Amino acid sequence: MGRSAALGNVLIHAPLSTTSVLDEATDIVSMVASPWAAVVIATSIPYRFLQALFIDRLIEVGPDASRYGTLLGTTANLAIAAFVLALWGRAVFARACRLAASRGEAPAGEAWRVKPVALTSYIFTGTLAELIFYATLFSGIGTVLAAVVGGLAIGTMELNERASVLGAVRLIARYGRETRILTALVIVFACAGVVAFINVMATFNFGMWLADVFLGVDLSRWNALFSGHNRRFVLAGIAGAWIAIEPFWIAANVVLVRKAGAAETGEDLRVWFDEVRES
């Protein structure tokens, strides 16, 4: 199975390209959105908001941050604990995406049954990506690398059949050869994050406008809270934006690994023959 990421044949239609990956990922997300997107969103909320809280505290203590080790350390520990929960949610969603891609319909309860070896491998590789992100926060290229490793970690999760540190890393390295598409995906999702952030902020403002116009509610206090001047609101907006696009990011990586594996093993050719035979 290591070399065969072609898990079924339903959604392998177009050759491997950024647009085909995004198209098929969108199809899959619309197929599994209810209820599996809710799982990934619900499990991501604690982690993303604890990250926002950590940044908020960092800004609050400013240059004296090194004197607040206990406060920051406690928040970081809580964030990392929430991160494990988020990894489990992502694993369930990735499995749902993979099953939907192979069957052409939303999976039932079997999406919960993530193999222990796949989940443990993903906790390892997902944490590795997170570590790369924090350690290279100052360099743009490090962040891109962390995003690529994190994406491939979830994409290759179910290809891990044996518990092995090297095996999990080797799988990521093998699919990491699709550098062009991986970089394009990171850029597309970075742009999507900005658009999602604008939408999240606009939604709050629109809601306030509706409450003001139709309900006549006094929103003078809320105006101050839901404004770009409120640091916590902006941080929460960034967290919300990333939570909103996360299901698409996971689906795109699952599709990428699946399609790359299909091209490697000739599965795409077999599907093409099937389609020719049927037409």
Next chain:
Amino acid sequence: MSCAKPLCQECATQWDGIWHCAKCLAAKRGSTKIASHFGGWISLLFSSLLLLYVSARVMVWAGALLSGMF
């Protein structure tokens, strides 16, 4: 298929959403119980816990360093 050999659809069997040839399927079925790979599990669990611990430390370190720059 783990062997990655070209095979017609009639000769392949789907198991857990993945296509396998008869040989790979038999090997998979036979290895289900014995492939516990204890050392791999220990190293994977230990590495994961270590990375989680280091991530929390690096998060604080990077944050403190970054906030010190502004």
